[in-house]
Amino acid sequence: MNASRKQLLQWDRDHLWHPFTQMSTYASEEPLIITHAHGCYLVDDQGNEYLDGTSSLWCNIHGHRHQALDQALCDQLDQVAHSTLLGLSHEPAIRLARKLTEIAPEGLSHVFFSDSGATAVEVALKMAFQYWQQRSDPRPDKTKFVTLNGAYHGDTIGAVSVGGVDRFHNMFSPLLFDVHQAPQPHCYRCPLGLTREHCKMDCFLELDRILEQHHDEIAAIILEPIVQGASGMIVAPDGYLSQVRSLATQYDTLLIADEVAVGFGRTGTMFACQHENVSPDLLCLGKGITAGYLPLAATLATDELFSAFLGTPSESKTFYHGHTYSGNPLATAVALENLKLFEQKTFFSDLKEKAAVLKTSLKPLKSHPHIGDIRQKGLIVGIELIHCVETNQAYCVSEQMGVKVCQQAREHGLIIRPLGDVLVLMPPLSMENEQIQHMCQIVHRSIDSITSPTNA
Numbered sequence: 473m474n475a476s477r478k479q480l481l482q483w484d485r486d487h488l489w490h491p492f493t494q495m496s497t498y499a500s501e502e503p504l505i506i507t508h509a510h511g512c513y514l515v516d517d518q519g520n521e522y523l524d525g526t527s528s529l530w531c532n533i534h535g536h537r538h539q540a541l542d543q544a545l546c547d548q549l550d551q552v553a554h555s556t557l558l559g560l561s562h563e564p565a566i567r568l569a570r571k572l573t574e575i576a577p578e579g580l581s582h583v584f585f586s587d588s589g590a591t592a593v594e595v596a597l598k599m600a601f602q603y604w605q606q607r608s609d610p611r612p613d614k615t616k617f618v619t620l621n622g623a624y625h626g627d628t629i630g631a632v633s634v635g636g637v638d639r640f641h642n643m644f645s646p647l648l649f650d651v652h653q654a655p656q657p658h659c660y661r662c663p664l665g666l667t668r669e670h671c672k673m674d675c676f677l678e679l680d681r682i683l684e685q686h687h688d689e690i691a692a693i694i695l696e697p698i699v700q701g702a703s704g705m706i707v708a709p710d711g712y713l714s715q716v717r718s719l720a721t722q723y724d725t726l727l728i729a730d731e732v733a734v735g736f737g738r739t740g741t742m743f744a745c746q747h748e749n750v751s752p753d754l755l756c757l758g759k760g761i762t763a764g765y766l767p768l769a770a771t772l773a774t775d776e777l778f779s780a781f782l783g784t785p786s787e788s789k790t791f792y793h794g795h796t797y798s799g800n801p802l803a804t805a806v807a808l809e810n811l812k813l814f815e816q817k818t819f820f821s822d823l824k825e826k827a828a829v830l831k832t833s834l835k836p837l838k839s840h841p842h843i844g845d846i847r848q849k850g851l852i853v854g855i856e857l858i859h860c861v862e863t864n865q866a867y868c869v870s871e872q873m874g875v876k877v878c879q880q881a882r883e884h885g886l887i888i889r890p891l892g893d894v895l896v897l898m899p900p901l902s903m904e905n906e907q908i909q910h911m912c913q914i915v916h917r918s919i920d921s922i923t924s925p926t927n928a
């Protein structure tokens with residue numbers, strides 16, 4: 473080990489507190505230091521190459537160091553790196569706002585920029601709340617939110633309040649506001665104990681009941697459309713989302729769609745809501761919005777919602793919310809270029825083929841004795857490891873099976889991260905078919921050697 477690497481590793485342990493990371497474990501391992509990247513590969517300081525199997529935390533779209541994206545960023549750097557949107561404007565933000573409203577589900581004609589998925593959600597929650605207080609026919613009692621079990625909307629306190637991943641969220645419960653929580657549509661581990669054959673989407677009935685009883689006090693329903701991400705890539709049954717849309721309309725509550733993870737082609741369509749032709753009242757975007765280049769997020773709103781915030785300054789209808797780097801020029805410039813790349817003629821047909829290749833490559837894993845479920849939508853995959861398929865018995869948390877398999881995959885040149893015992897595959901949308909196949913082979917090999925070390 474050369475001196476500077478040793479020094480960096482020491483400083484990393486001494487001073488850098490990593491997110492979602494148990495630092496005492498981290499300190500006992502030798503972490504990777506990524507120095508550069510190209511296409512779908514990350515390269516460490518030893519020159520080892522790794523397939524980026526989770527798109528650098530679900531946000532890379534067209535690969536790393538994409539020429540057009542790099543160029544867009546450099547061009548904007550020649551103009552201005554940052555100028556505020558508080559009372560001023562700039563061209564990339566204007567153009568991006570217009571473009572987003574063109575491609576978003578119908579009716580979302582106003583764009584509010586922020587800088588992370590969590591802030592996009594905070595903005596949506598505050599907008600929904602304030603809307604009912606001050607619209608022309610106010611409903612001041614509509615102050616509560618309906619959320620789903622297992623939901624993940626980010627880590628700020630408002631976003632955690634509408635979250636439902638106990639492992640992340642329980643600690644903060646005294647700080648959170650009350651919500652109504654409905655069961656998640658989780659067909660593998662059904663919260664109502666039903667099986668796919670004996671289910672009429674009964675989880676939806678509970679949501680229906682909550683709305684029926686409490687709609688007078690409910691401001692909005694918030695959900696991750698089609699796939700609940702951090703909960704373990706839980707794919708909702710077909711029709712669930714459009715039924716929730718109908719319910720929201722029926723009971724006069726807003727629908728907030730958090731597409732921070734599933735937006736920008738991830739599930740095979742530009743936005744996940746488009747699978748069921750659903751238009752939410754508020755749409756949260758983040759992660760893939762800049763193709764994985766810079767922090768940026770957006771909350772899109774309808775005319776109806778936007779209009780409720782108009783008035784004279786003394787009426788105090790202004791939305792008093794903003795972030796210093798909201799709609800930063802570099803981030804919005806690269807986001808615009810990102811959207812241009814989606815316009816390539818065969819983009820979505822190629823994407824469909826990649827999803828099919830991914831599905832085929834995962835087939836050999838279906839009958840694996842330690843895989844309980846494989847869930848896929850587009851280029852999102854969750855592979856649930858279990859101790860025993862016959863009894864559906866999970867592994868003990870202390871066994872850290874998910875972590876171990878991912879560490880093993882690293883040895884074979886693939887970087888992935890687990891969610892508990894669910895392995896997540898979220899390759900860049902630009903990943904080549906052969907790379908997708910290779911990724912799945914590494915996953916298979918890694919699962920084999922960890923779950924049955926003697927046969928490996």
Ligand SMILES: *Cc1c(COP(=O)(O)O)cnc(C)c1O
Pocket residue numbers: 587588589590591593624625626627696701702730731732733734758759
């Ligand atoms: C990642 C994520 C967030 C939070 O985004 P950050 O940029 O990490 O704040 C919110 N909602 C969903 C669905 C996410 O997957």
